[in-house]
Amino acid sequence: MSKPVIATASLAGCFGCHMSLLDIDERILGLIDLVEFNKSPIDDIKTFTKPVDVGLIEGGCCNSENVEVLRSFRKNCKVLVSVGECAIMGGLPAMRNGIPIRECLEEAYLNSPTVDPEDRLIPNDEDLPIILDKVYPCHEVVKIDHFLPGCPPSADLIWEAVTALVEGRPLQLTYDLIKFD
Amino acid sequence: MNDIRFTIDGKECLGKPGQTIVEAAKANGVYIPVLCHFEGLKPVGSCRICTVRVGGRFMAACTQPLIEGMAVENTAPDLEDMRKSLIEMLFVEGNHLCPSCEKSGNCELQALAYRYQLMAPRFPYLWPRRDIDASAPLLMLDGNRCIQCLRCVRACRAKDGRKVFAAVDRSHRVKIEVDKKLAAHLSEDQARRAMDICPVGAILRKETGFAVPIGRRKFDRAPIGSDVEKGTGR
Numbered sequence: 014m015s016k017p018v019i020a021t022a023s024l025a026g027c028f029g030c031h032m033s034l035l036d037i038d039e040r041i042l043g044l045i046d047l048v049e050f051n052k053s054p055i056d057d058i059k060t061f062t063k064p065v066d067v068g069l070i071e072g073g074c075c076n077s078e079n080v081e082v083l084r085s086f087r088k089n090c091k092v093l094v095s096v097g098e099c100a101i102m103g104g105l106p107a108m109r110n111g112i113p114i115r116e117c118l119e120e121a122y123l124n125s126p127t128v129d130p131e132d133r134l135i136p137n138d139e140d141l142p143i144i145l146d147k148v149y150p151c152h153e154v155v156k157i158d159h160f161l162p163g164c165p166p167s168a169d170l171i172w173e174a175v176t177a178l179v180e181g182r183p184l185q186l187t188y189d190l191i192k193f194d
Numbered sequence: 195m196n197d198i199r200f201t202i203d204g205k206e207c208l209g210k211p212g213q214t215i216v217e218a219a220k221a222n223g224v225y226i227p228v229l230c231h232f233e234g235l236k237p238v239g240s241c242r243i244c245t246v247r248v249g250g251r252f253m254a255a256c257t258q259p260l261i262e263g264m265a266v267e268n269t270a271p272d273l274e275d276m277r278k279s280l281i282e283m284l285f286v287e288g289n290h291l292c293p294s295c296e297k298s299g300n301c302e303l304q305a306l307a308y309r310y311q312l313m314a315p316r317f318p319y320l321w322p323r324r325d326i327d328a329s330a331p332l333l334m335l336d337g338n339r340c341i342q343c344l345r346c347v348r349a350c351r352a353k354d355g356r357k358v359f360a361a362v363d364r365s366h367r368v369k370i371e372v373d374k375k376l377a378a379h380l381s382e383d384q385a386r387r388a389m390d391i392c393p394v395g396a397i398l399r400k401e402t403g404f405a406v407p408i409g410r411r412k413f414d415r416a417p418i419g420s421d422v423e424k425g426t427g428r
């Protein structure tokens with residue numbers, strides 16, 4: 014029987030959640046036996062090559078590319094999981110929500126004291142993804158099946174959730190595993 | 195005076211005349227969640243987290259006095275879901291970035307979210323724009339996290355009885371302001387009490403943040419209310 018397939022993505026996140034996934038210590042050897050990775054920064058596979066059982070999403074959506082990636086995960090993954098505070102509620106990037114986007118861009122590229130006076134320009138190349146009016150939690154963009162809170166979620170929580178999902182048993186999210194920080 | 199007999203979810207309980215449902219429940223080892231209520235303050239019944247059902251009617255258990263023979267419903271699934279939705283509303287109505295909040299681990303709103311296993315709110319986030327007022331020497335007031343429970347307004351007074359905090363405006367625009375002149379003369383104890391009376395991280399004592407390590411904070415190990423259920427609550 015072929016192994017369950019996992020895919021992961023980091024949208025508007027800091028890669029801390031991916032680090033936490035790697036933080037499962039020697040259990041990572043068990044994980045490699047248990048599952049196969051498809052599209053993910055961990056193995057650098059860039060496009061989906063087969064149907065995926067469990068997709069893990071770190072980070073919320075701050076630009077058009079994040080939305081495209083998230084939608085392609087929804088299309089290709091049977092079960093989609095929001096991993097970490099940024100995926101669940103926008104997290105640190107969402108601190109700009111509530112501030113008009115023009116104000117944010119002007120502060121970052123025109124008015125900030127670290128901007129080179131010769132270089133005052135709001136980037137607007139057609140190759141750049143379009144920045145969204147605010148940062149959206151993943152479940153406000155596509156349907157999300159499970160949420161793993163934490164900044165980052167503990168390695169134990171990720172281990173429990175991933176093994177439960179690939180083994181098809183219900184998640185045992187005990188009190189000590191559910192933390193928002 | 196004679197004890198009052200009543201039930202909570204069918205459990206036979208005894209209470210004293212003059213007790214509210216919340217107080218009597220606690221004395222019987224039953225936890226009813228509260229948020230705007232704080233022991234020793236006059237209850238105002240504004241947050242409705244403590245909603246119970248008696249004879250088919252919803253009531254705030256923190257303000258409703260006990261009546262002989264009451265059959266209180268506390269953990270019916272629809273009640274619990276209503277409470278959970280109230281917690282969700284409080285999260286989406288403010289800006290609660292727990293990872294960067296000094297109150298995290300000691301916050302009653304967050305603790306209720308843990309207790310109710312709130313993973314993601316069913317309502318869209320509103321991202322209101324709220325102010326921070328750090329003008330007082332010992333305290334900082336962060337409107338992003340305020341849930342308008344008015345505990346600070348009721349509890350914090352200067353020596354002459356004047357209120358240190360006040361609510362201005364109404365409805366969803368209501369916000370808490372600090373009297374700058376009174377706040378300038380708060381003692382260390384008064385400042386500490388203001389921070390402790392606030393259920394969330396909206397009132398913070400400056401310069402002392404993150405003193406208790408993760409793992410040893412109030413709600414790191416056991417859910418809010420478990421002390422009441424074990425009969426060890428204050």
Ligand code: SF4
Nearest residue numbers: 290292295301394395
């Ligand atoms: S006040 Fe409580 S819920 Fe809000 S950010 Fe701080 S810890 Fe989280």
Ligand code: SF4
Nearest residue numbers: 340341343344346392
């Ligand atoms: S500042 Fe704190 S205590 Fe005062 S109303 Fe807001 S949440 Fe309640």
Ligand code: FES
Nearest residue numbers: 239241242244256
């Ligand atoms: S605790 Fe009773 S209404 Fe807030």
